[in-house]
Amino acid sequence: MAMGALANERCPSEGGASVITATLEEDIVLGLLAPRVRLVEDELMERFSAKRHVVREALAQLESVGLIERKRNIGAMVKAFSTDEVVHLYEMRELLEAEAMRKIPLPLDRKALKELERIQAGHDTAIQHQDPRSIFRTNQEFHRLLFAQCGNAFLSQSIEEFARRTHAIRFGALMSRERQLQSQKEHHELLALLAQGARERLIRLTLEHLVPPRDHYLKAQEALQP
Secondary structure: OOOOOOOOOOOOOOOOOOHHHHHHHHHHOOOOOOOOEEEEEEHHHHHHOOOHHHHHHHHHHHHHHEEEEEOOEEEEEOOOOHHHHHHHHHHHHHHHHHHHHOOOOOOOOOOHHHHHHHHHHHHHHHHHHHOHHHHHHHHHHHHHHHHOOOOHHHHHHHHHHHHHHHHHHHOHHHOOHHHHHHHHHHHHHHHHHHHHHHHHHHHHHHOOOOOHHHHHHHHHHHHOOO
């Protein structure tokens, strides 16, 4: 599938490098840009109708958050992770996200719960309409608000940073209809547990929610081994 072939892509005519960065992030998560795929400046300039310095700024932003890497005589490419890197990144996510769930006041404030339910309704609609970009965006919005409830801005920001660093690991899993439906089911279970105040089950489900994309990537990497 060609870059940008999915529906509901952002228009880069306004927003410059930040819009290009956000769109390429989505491409990585959606599997349109797989690990080790090169990001060629001329192709990106044509795709986004952008000047070279804007494209380079976008690539610099992606490199700064660990989504791409630059190799001598090759240029920019989507980052590929070793098995150890995948395991270590997800260990960090588990530690951070479990701690956030321990800090969230339970049962969750009704206003916050209603807002999460509203976002999840949008996520449900995106899954029903099979709109991958909207699935990704509403999923991000759901988790961002969820972890913000821990009351520690530094913790929630760290969670978002490590989630972003694993975009290239999560590629492909989001495109699986089975995984979309399972993730949707888990989101609704999380909402129920937040309302009930069932903290231990909430922590356990939060950690289980991380496993499928990680294991999908590790299995794909294993299949590539000689």
